[in-house]
Amino acid sequence: MFKQILNKIPRKHSKSAKDHKLSSSSSNNSKRSEAGSEKISSAVNEVISAPHSVLSVGNNPEDEFFRDRKSKENGNPVNVLYESLPSFEDVPSSEKQNLFIRKLKFCCTLSDFTDPTKNLREKEIKRQTLMELVEYVTSANVKFTELELQEVINMVSMNIFREFTPQPRENKILDGLELEEDEPAMDPAWPHLQIVYEILLRMVASPETDVKVAIGYIDKSFVLKLIDLFDSEDPREREYLKTIVHRIYGKFMVHRPFIRIAINNVFYHFIFETEKHNGIAELLEILGSIINGFSLPLKEEHKLFLQRTVNSPA
Template identity: 30%
Template sequence: MIKGIDPPVEPFPYKRTKEVLEEMRYNNYVDVQLNPLPYLRDVPLEEKQSLFISKVRQCTNIVRGPARETKYTILVELRDFVRDKQATLSPTVVCPEVIRMFLAHLTWINCPGEPRPLDYDDYEIEDEIIHTHFPELSILYQLILYCLQTIFSDPSGLENVVDRILVHKILNQFQSDCPAERTYMKMILFRIYRNFRNLQSFIRKQISNILLSFIYEREDFAGIREILILYESIETELALPLENEHKLFLQKVLIPLHGTKSFPIFQEELYSCLAEYVYMDSSLGKMILDGMIAYWPKNNSRKEIVFLRQMREFASTMGAVDFPAILEPYYRHLSKVALTNHFKVADELIGLLKDDFIFRTIEEYSELLMPIIVPALKRISEEHWNNMIAYQARKTLRRLEKWSFNLHSTCM
């Protein structure tokens, strides 16, 4: 934690229905009539900025009923005005008003009840939730994105407006039950990260806090996938060679995510983050594979299959230069996995051993690896209950036998 800064993440609320979400999203409705203003295209150039600000102030109000349609129309006009660069606006004048409007809509309200961790089986049901206010929210978020790309692209003079408080609010909104809203938060925060260098370290630190809380406290953060996608984007901005801060993040934060119960939900996003590290520094593959072996799932075939697939990919990504550093523990662990009676796990294991890169490695380091791999395959071929798995194991053994009969016979 950074001294003087509260944690950005509030506890994830009790699982709620769509109706409850619609009632609880906002508690600051304003019953006002949005008076019609001239279209931005119809006023002289010198009046466009003041009219733009007036329209933004109108949209800062949280309204309901017929006023929502008027607000939607105004937001569409504002978005198109910024997107098409119809006039030059002063960032220092416009930014405070736009951010004030944005903050008024970043409202996350907890409701009573026991917190509920993410569940793999009903996660897709959670993703179906769309808030009743999302039509205008989506336009508002698009407006913010276009502002960050154009008007606010130069951070000079905007540091007091786009600040840590705003970052806290955006990170809190990653707990939204609406996946489309979380996606917008990810895009907006990454644009802030790119534009405002003074906030980069802070954003990385808060992402670390969120993930550490997810690992060691409660697995109840709805936007875990979006947070990992955001970090993958941040990785592309990192300078090479990697600093120790980023290697520690890999070791202390990303790798321990393999040990969480909800790992299957975000395994693809986590793999992308880890693969980016290996692309930047292939020697880090050893740390990742060591970590996966340490967090290897027990009595969870679904996770075992995912782990085997990731180990296969990381081995290929490391290549012939760095992979030999982990050969013996890698293959000894695979020989332990061979003890499984689960059909799909055994099938995935044999598929891994038949991979071209893995098989070439066995051939190249045959004296070290054959005594490890051949007994494991022999055990599968003789003892596995599934005939197809046993047949595939015998087929792989024959392939090894053709390559080195003497060594193969010795290992048998």
């Protein structure tokens, strides 16, 4: 099956002499994008290590409930209550779990990133709240409760699971030449999405996450939706997904056969039906790591998996 996958992946045509400058520029941009993907987690770490508060929310009595507004999503008015919440440092330990739940529920509110000038304060408050959640999950020193795990997965699901719509692409000109059409599309909601993915990654990797409890929420349906997201056009999102799915595969052993089958199904769909998928390279990386981790002698289920994967007929 690998041969068929590689044959289906489109290859760039060779450039003429007059396009050489553009090709070099595009290549450099691509390299910088890849380098940026590798530094995603470190960038988040740098931000959360700095002292911060949610725009000083909670210090001003007038900010107790600073806005009850109506916004529009998909043409329907939605009431959104932006509530100021104290920082974790400002409440006793006995109240931190309740505050954690409240912040998670607050972050279920989705922001409209189609207009970069719209609701800037609300977007920043949510971003800062998400950063506080990252820090809380990272510094946890007791097992997460079932309610906490449930609310984390609910918040993550509300933010990342969505229908992909083709990003509008205007013809961009560089030195009088058109840029290549296969330039990656960057999701405008990434300032929030990145931190949501970081919360999920740290929750999965945390030693305080009990697999027996979390399995009820990081279930097959959730994992399948994660794999569906690999078709995102944003390479930064696919990089996070690759790391998270690999961590889930390593920690949630009961999901391993299902993950292998789900990835194979994406390959079959790509080869025999669509011939287009944005995340084939990342899924191949996951599959390579999975196969590399097979112990010898091979189990029968692993032999069958390899037969279906490697020797799949064209």
